[in-house]
Amino acid sequence: MKEEESGGGRKQGAGPPCAACKLLRRRCPRDCVFAPHFPANDPQKFATVHRVFGASNVNKLLQELPEHTRGDAVISMVYEANARLRDPVYGCVGVISSLQQQVGALQNQVALAQAEVVHMRLRQTLAAAPSSSRGLVASSLSRDINHSQCYYYMDMEEPLWS
Amino acid sequence: MKEEESGGGRKQGAGPPCAACKLLRRRCPRDCVFAPHFPANDPQKFATVHRVFGASNVNKLLQELPEHTRGDAVISMVYEANARLRDPVYGCVGVISSLQQQVGALQNQVALAQAEVVHMRLRQTLAAAPSSSRGLVASSLSRDINHSQCYYYMDMEEPLWS
Numbered sequence: 001m002k003e004e005e006s007g008g009g010r011k012q013g014a015g016p017p018c019a020a021c022k023l024l025r026r027r028c029p030r031d032c033v034f035a036p037h038f039p040a041n042d043p044q045k046f047a048t049v050h051r052v053f054g055a056s057n058v059n060k061l062l063q064e065l066p067e068h069t070r071g072d073a074v075i076s077m078v079y080e081a082n083a084r085l086r087d088p089v090y091g092c093v094g095v096i097s098s099l100q101q102q103v104g105a106l107q108n109q110v111a112l113a114q115a116e117v118v119h120m121r122l123r124q125t126l127a128a129a130p131s132s133s134r135g136l137v138a139s140s141l142s143r144d145i146n147h148s149q150c151y152y153y154m155d156m157e158e159p160l161w162s
Numbered sequence: 163m164k165e166e167e168s169g170g171g172r173k174q175g176a177g178p179p180c181a182a183c184k185l186l187r188r189r190c191p192r193d194c195v196f197a198p199h200f201p202a203n204d205p206q207k208f209a210t211v212h213r214v215f216g217a218s219n220v221n222k223l224l225q226e227l228p229e230h231t232r233g234d235a236v237i238s239m240v241y242e243a244n245a246r247l248r249d250p251v252y253g254c255v256g257v258i259s260s261l262q263q264q265v266g267a268l269q270n271q272v273a274l275a276q277a278e279v280v281h282m283r284l285r286q287t288l289a290a291a292p293s294s295s296r297g298l299v300a301s302s303l304s305r306d307i308n309h310s311q312c313y314y315y316m317d318m319e320e321p322l323w324s
Contacts, residue, residue: 053219054219057216069251072252073251073252075255079255080242080253080254088223088226088227090238091238092242092258093241093242096257096261099265102261106271106272107268110271110272110275114275116279117282120282120283
């Protein structure tokens with residue numbers, strides 16, 4: 001505290017301490033790993049990640065990353081920490097689970113709509129085809145319907161909660 | 163360490179210390195908040211959440227939750243911690259971003275497939291309608307197409323990264 005009051009918040013008088021150093025009550029060095037991402041005018045941002053991950057873990061994670069990726073890492077940690085404070089049981093994973101359900105429901109809708117398209121084409125083609133070749137046309141289009149339905153179930157991710 | 167070696171891992175000799183107490187080298191009390199979720203035979207599970215959130219934060223979060231929700235909270239924290247170790251920049255948020263893109267792409271596919279269904283119906287109806295009423299039928303079905311396209315863009319979530 002004394003350092004801040006005497007204007008020594010940053011080594012070599014580079015400005016006020018960043019939000020992280022202020023909260024941790026420590027000297028904010030010129031090469032502070034937090035300073036570029038946690039400005040003094042937004043104390044809540046650091047308080048949130050500190051509460052969920054702990055300052056030491058945030059520091060370690062940022063130190064281990066190349067500088068050009070640290071901005072995105074901070075955004076993702078702030079998002080994750082806010083999600084955990086909003087929903088302490090599921091956090092971000094609740095959002096993932098809900099999106100996975102949405103993907104599943106949409107894959108069903110796509111399969112149904114595409115099957116309907118194929119079915120309507122079948123009917124149109126059958127109506128236009130001479131009666132002698134209708135069996136062949138129907139069997140070919142029926143294969144298309146089955147293929148279209150399988151395709152949209154193929155790459156569904158494993159749900160987090162069943 | 164001495165406590166464990168002398169069989170004092172749990173107060174009143176209730177068994178070996180849980181994975182958390184073993185890693186933290188502390189006595190594992192009978193009412194240990196970690197013990198039901200971090201069994202001794204799976205040390206990696208606690209090591210993972212400890213590395214990302216810190217034992218103290220995990221402890222605090224579990225203490226603040228009703229007991230019946232703690233199991234799900236541990237599952238979600240382990241998932242989140244593993245995601246962060248696998249992808250230190252984006253963690254869980256990378257999964258969310260990718261699912262949001264998948265939802266957007268599927269919403270487009272549904273809209274296109276449904277528009278195609280409406281379009282085919284329009285053509286079928288026009289083909290069957292007497293020539294005097296074709297303008298009316300076409301305008302009514304065209305409204306259906308627009309409605310179907312708008313509907314699937316309505317509830318898209320805000321993307322995390324643009």
